[in-house]
Amino acid sequence: MPDQGQSDEGGPPPSGSTVTKDKPAGGHRRADNKMAGWLPSVTVTFASIALALLVGAVLILVSDREVIESFSYFFSYPWDAFRSSASAIGESYKALVTGSVGSGGAITATLERAAPLICAGLAVTLAFRAGLFNIGAQGQLVLGAICAGYVGFHYDLPPVAHVVAALAAGLAGGALWGGLVGLLKARTGAHEVITTIMLNYVGAALLTYLLTKESFQQPGSDNPRSEKVAADATFPELLGVHSGILLALLAAVGVWWLLERSTVGFELRAVGANADAGRTAGMSVAKVYTLAMIVAGLLAGLAGAQQVLGHQDSLTANFGGSIGFDAITVALLGRATPLGTVLAGLLFGALSTGGLAMQASAASTPLALTQVLQALIVLFVAAPALVKAVFRFRESDDGGAVMAKGWNS
Amino acid sequence: MSTATKAPQVDPALQVRDPAETQRRIKMGGTLLLVAALIFYFWWSIDDELVYYLLTGERTRDTEPGELATHPVTLVCGVLVLAASAAAFLGLIRRGAVTLISMLIVGIAFLLCFVIWAYADLDVAFKPWITNPLPGTFAIATPLVLGALAGCLCERAGVINVAIEGQFLAGAFFASVVASLTYSAGAGLLGGIVAGVGISAMLALFSIRYLVNQVVLGVVLVVFAQGLTNFLLDQIPNEPKIKAYLNEPPKLDDIAIPGLSELPFIGEAMFNQTILVYLMYASVVIVTLIMFETRWGLRVRSVGEHPKAADTVGIKVRRIRWQAILFAGVFAGLGGAYYTVGSTGSFDKNASSGNGFIALAAVIMGRWHPLWATFAALFFGFMSSLRDQLTLVNKIPSELLTMTPYLATVIAVAGFVGRVRPPAADGEPYVKS
Numbered sequence: 001m002p003d004q005g006q007s008d009e010g011g012p013p014p015s016g017s018t019v020t021k022d023k024p025a026g027g028h029r030r031a032d033n034k035m036a037g038w039l040p041s042v043t044v045t046f047a048s049i050a051l052a053l054l055v056g057a058v059l060i061l062v063s064d065r066e067v068i069e070s071f072s073y074f075f076s077y078p079w080d081a082f083r084s085s086a087s088a089i090g091e092s093y094k095a096l097v098t099g100s101v102g103s104g105g106a107i108t109a110t111l112e113r114a115a116p117l118i119c120a121g122l123a124v125t126l127a128f129r130a131g132l133f134n135i136g137a138q139g140q141l142v143l144g145a146i147c148a149g150y151v152g153f154h155y156d157l158p159p160v161a162h163v164v165a166a167l168a169a170g171l172a173g174g175a176l177w178g179g180l181v182g183l184l185k186a187r188t189g190a191h192e193v194i195t196t197i198m199l200n201y202v203g204a205a206l207l208t209y210l211l212t213k214e215s216f217q218q219p220g221s222d223n224p225r226s227e228k229v230a231a232d233a234t235f236p237e238l239l240g241v242h243s244g245i246l247l248a249l250l251a252a253v254g255v256w257w258l259l260e261r262s263t264v265g266f267e268l269r270a271v272g273a274n275a276d277a278g279r280t281a282g283m284s285v286a287k288v289y290t291l292a293m294i295v296a297g298l299l300a301g302l303a304g305a306q307q308v309l310g311h312q313d314s315l316t317a318n319f320g321g322s323i324g325f326d327a328i329t330v331a332l333l334g335r336a337t338p339l340g341t342v343l344a345g346l347l348f349g350a351l352s353t354g355g356l357a358m359q360a361s362a363a364s365t366p367l368a369l370t371q372v373l374q375a376l377i378v379l380f381v382a383a384p385a386l387v388k389a390v391f392r393f394r395e396s397d398d399g400g401a402v403m404a405k406g407w408n409s
Numbered sequence: 410m411s412t413a414t415k416a417p418q419v420d421p422a423l424q425v426r427d428p429a430e431t432q433r434r435i436k437m438g439g440t441l442l443l444v445a446a447l448i449f450y451f452w453w454s455i456d457d458e459l460v461y462y463l464l465t466g467e468r469t470r471d472t473e474p475g476e477l478a479t480h481p482v483t484l485v486c487g488v489l490v491l492a493a494s495a496a497a498f499l500g501l502i503r504r505g506a507v508t509l510i511s512m513l514i515v516g517i518a519f520l521l522c523f524v525i526w527a528y529a530d531l532d533v534a535f536k537p538w539i540t541n542p543l544p545g546t547f548a549i550a551t552p553l554v555l556g557a558l559a560g561c562l563c564e565r566a567g568v569i570n571v572a573i574e575g576q577f578l579a580g581a582f583f584a585s586v587v588a589s590l591t592y593s594a595g596a597g598l599l600g601g602i603v604a605g606v607g608i609s610a611m612l613a614l615f616s617i618r619y620l621v622n623q624v625v626l627g628v629v630l631v632v633f634a635q636g637l638t639n640f641l642l643d644q645i646p647n648e649p650k651i652k653a654y655l656n657e658p659p660k661l662d663d664i665a666i667p668g669l670s671e672l673p674f675i676g677e678a679m680f681n682q683t684i685l686v687y688l689m690y691a692s693v694v695i696v697t698l699i700m701f702e703t704r705w706g707l708r709v710r711s712v713g714e715h716p717k718a719a720d721t722v723g724i725k726v727r728r729i730r731w732q733a734i735l736f737a738g739v740f741a742g743l744g745g746a747y748y749t750v751g752s753t754g755s756f757d758k759n760a761s762s763g764n765g766f767i768a769l770a771a772v773i774m775g776r777w778h779p780l781w782a783t784f785a786a787l788f789f790g791f792m793s794s795l796r797d798q799l800t801l802v803n804k805i806p807s808e809l810l811t812m813t814p815y816l817a818t819v820i821a822v823a824g825f826v827g828r829v830r831p832p833a834a835d836g837e838p839y840v841k842s
Contacts (some may be wrong), residue, residue, distance in 0.1 A: 020814060059640060063640070063644055064645070084706040120583070128719065133624060135766070148653040184822075184823045186821070187823075188822075188823040188824070188827055188828075189827045189828025189829070190819070190822040190823040190826070190827070191773045191774075191822065191829055192772040193769065193770065193773055194773050194774055194818065194819070194822050195819050195822065195823070197766045197769070197770050198770065198815040198816070198818050198819045199815070199819065201763075201811075201812060202812040202816055202819075205808060205809070205811040205812035205815075206812065208808045208811070209806060209808035209809050209811075212806065212808055221428065231637050325632075328628050329628060329632055332622075332624075332625040332628060332629070363462065366639070366640050366643040366644075367639075368635075368636045368637075368639035368640035368642075369636070369640060370636075371632055371633075371635055371636030371639065372633060372636035372637060372640060373636075373638075374632060375629050375630070375633035375636055376633070376635070377630045378625065378628075378632075379615065379621070379626070379629045380623060382615075382621040382625045382626065382629070383615055383619040383620075383621045385522070385618075385619045386615075386619045
C-alpha cells in the first residue's frame with residue numbers, strides 16, 4: 001500500500017534511534033530515576049504518530065467511495081485501485097498538513113486552538129501529579145468562561161484594567177469550581193472522579209440557565225447567547241494571534257516551576273506518589289489536595305477565559321466544545337509533564353484544525369477520523385512495548401509502566 | 410421515633426470527651442435542622458389544601474386521582490425531621506444501620522415535601538398530578554446498572570475501567586447495526602455484547618500485555634470508540650433503503666410478567682419492561698453471586714487485592730484478569746444496547762451522552778460492590794426521573810432542575826459515602842518478578 005501522506009508529515013524513519021531522550025536538567029533531585037523512564041522517548045513518539053497515521057490511512061481508504069469502487073475490479077485492473085488509494089490518502093494527509101501548519105492563517109488557527117487545550121491540559125497534569133484524576137476540566141473551564149465573560153460584557157472599565165479584571169474573574173471562577181472538588185475530597189473524602197464528573201454537568205446546566213436570563217442575553221434577543229465581550233476586554237493580538245498562547249506558555253512555565261522548584265510542588269508530588277508516606281513525613285494531605293485542585297481549576301479557568309476573551313466572543317451553550325475532555329488526552333499524551341503537555345497541546349491543536357481541512361478537501365475525509373487518530377497516537381505512545389514490537393526497535397527502555405497507579409495513590 | 414429507641418447504649422462520658430464526635434453531632438444535627446427549616450418553609454408557603462397523585466395507570470377523563478392534604482403531610486414530615494435533628498444533636502444517631510435508616514427517612518420526607526410544594530399552587534387550568542417516578546427510574550438506571558456491574562468486575566480484578574462509556578458507544582452502535590441487518594432486536598443485543606467484549610479485549614490486551622496505564626487507556630478507548638462509531642456512522646449513506654438495513658433497528662418489546670406486573674406502585678415500573686431490564690435484574694444477581702460465592706469470584710477478588718499472593722498460591726493472575734474483563738464486556742455491551750434497541754431505536758452520534766462516566770461514578774460510590782453500585786445507579790436514576798417529572802410542572806426553571814441529580818450525587822457522596830477504598834491492586838499491572 002503506497003503511503004504518501006506520511007512523508008508529508010516529516011516523521012523520521014522509524015529505524016533512526018539516534019534521537020536521545022530530552023531530559024530537563026534537574027540533577028539535584030533524586031526522583032529523576034523515575035522521570036527518566038517516564039519521559040517520552042522521542043523516537044517512540046514519532047513512531048507512534050506514524051503508526052497512527054498508517055491506521056488512519058486504512059480508514060481513509062474505507063471511507064472513500066472511489067477507492068472502494070476501484071477495489072471491486074481489483075483483479076482485472078489492480079493499478080486503478082492503487083492509484084485511487086494513493087490519491088485519497090495523499091489528498092487527505094496533504095490537507096491535514098496544509099490545513100494545520102501550511103499557511104500563516106493555518107498556523108494562527110492551530111495556535112489559537114492549542115492555547116486552551118494546553119491550559120486545560122495543564123489543569124489535568126497538575127492534578128495528576130498530586131494523585132488526583134481531574135475529569136472536571138470541562139466544568140472548571142465553563143465556570144471560568146462564565147465569570148470572565150460576565151465581567152467582559154457587563155462592566156465598563158478602562159482598557160487595560162478591563163481585560164485584567166475579566167481574566168482574573170475567569171481564573172477565580174475556575175479556581176472556585178476546582179477548589180470545591182479539592183475541599184470535598186480533603187474534608188469528606190468524596191472521590192474526585194465522582195465530584196468532577198458531576199460538577200461538569202452542574203456547570204453546563206448553570207451556563208444554560210444563565211443564558212436564559214436577561215442580564216446575560218443580548219438585548220432584544222431571546223436566543224441562548226450572551227452579549228459579546230467588550231473590545232477592551234479582549235486579548236491584545238500579536239502577529240495576528242491573540243496572546244492567549246503566550247499566557248498558555250507562561251502557565252506551562254509556571255506549572256513547571258511549581259512542580260519542580262517549589263516546596264509546595266515537592267509536597268504535591270510526594271503526596272501524589274504516595275499519600276501515606278507524605279502524611280507520615282508531616283505533610284498535610286488535605287491541604288495538598290485542596291491546593292492542587294484550586295490551581296488546576298485556575299488553569300482550566302484560564303482556558304475558559306481564552307475561549308471568550310480571545311476573539312471578542314459571546315457565550316453560548318456549547319462554546320467549550322469538548323476541550324475539557326480533550327485536555328485529559330493531551331495531558332496523558334504529555335505524560336503529565338508541563339513540556340509534554342505543551343507539545344501534545346500543539347499536536348492536538350494542529351490535528352483538529354487539520355481535521356477540518358481534511359473534511360473540506362477533495363477526499364472529504366470524515367471529521368471523526370481525527371478523533372480516531374488522536375486516540376491511536378495516545379494509545380501507541382502509552383504502549384511503547386507495542387510500538388517497539390512493530391518496528392523492531394532494539395533499545396531497551398522501561399517506559400512501559402507509565403504512572404502505573406490509578407485511583408488512590 | 411424509631412431512631413431514638415434503637416440507639417445503642419453508649420457511655421455518655423466517653424462521648425463528651427471526644428471532640429470529633431461532638432463536631433460530627435453538630436454537623437449532622439445542623440444539616441438536619443436546615444432540612445427541617447426548608448420543610449417548614451414549604452408548609453408555610455403552600456396555599457393549596459390538596460395535591461393530586463396517580464401512581465398506577467394512565468390519566469384519562471374518568472380516572473380518580475389520589476388526594477394528598479398538603480399541610481398535614483408537610484407538618485408531619487417537618488416534625489419528623491426536627492426530631493431526627495434533635496436526636497442527632499443528642500448523639501442518638503450513631504454510625505451504622507440506625508444512621509442509614511434515619512437518613513433514608515429524612516431523605517424521603519424531604520423529597521415528598523419538595524414534590525408537594527412543586528405541585529401545589531400552580532396557576533394553570535389543567536392541574537398536573539404527581540405521577541410515579543419509578544418507571545423513569547428503571548428506564549434511566551438500566552444501562553447505568555449494567556455499566557456499573559462491568560466496572561465492578563474489572564476493578565475487582567485490579568484493572569481500572571474508565572472505558573465504560575466507550576463500551577456503551579460501541580455496544581449501542583453495533584446493537585443497532587446488527588438488529589437492523591437481521592431485523593431482530595434480540596440479535597441486536599448479541600451485537601452489543603460482541604462490541605462490548607471487543608472494547609474489553611482492547612482494554613485487557615493493552616493493560617495486561619502492554620502494561621499501559623489504565624486510566625490513560627480508559628480515556629483513550631472512550632475517544633477511540635467515539636471516533637470509530639462517528640466514523641462508521643458517517644459511512645452509512647443517507648439513502649433510506651440502505652439506511653433501513655444498517656441503522657433503523659426494531660426496538661425491544663415490553664413484556665409484562667403475569668401477576669407481578671399487576672402489583673401496585675412497583676408492578677408497572679419493574680415487571681412490564683423490555684427483556685433488557687429483566688436481564689439487568691439477572692445480571693445483578695449473577696455478578697453478585699459469582700463474585701462472592703464462587704471459586705472464580707474469590708480468585709477475581711484476590712488478583713485485585715494482592716496479585717502476588719494470588720500468584721504464589723498458583724492462581725494465574727493474568728488469565729483471571731483477562732476472563733474478568735471479557736466477562737465485564739458482556740454487561741457493558743448490553744448496557745450500550747439499551748441506547749439503541751432498548752429505547753430510541755437508531756444510533757445517533759454520542760448516543761450514550763456521557764452516561765458511562767456516571768456508571769463509573771456509581772462504581773466508586775457503591776464502593777466497588779455490585780449491589781451497592783446498583784443502588785447508586787438506581788439513586789441516580791430516581792433523581793433524574795424526579796427531575797424529568799418536575800420539569801413538566803414548570804415551577805422551577807428547567808435549566809436549574811437539570812443539575813439536581815448531579816448535585817444530589819455530590820451531596821450523597823460527600824455527606825454519606827465519604828472516603829472509599831478501592832481494591833488494593835486496582836490499576837497496577839502485574840509483572841512477574
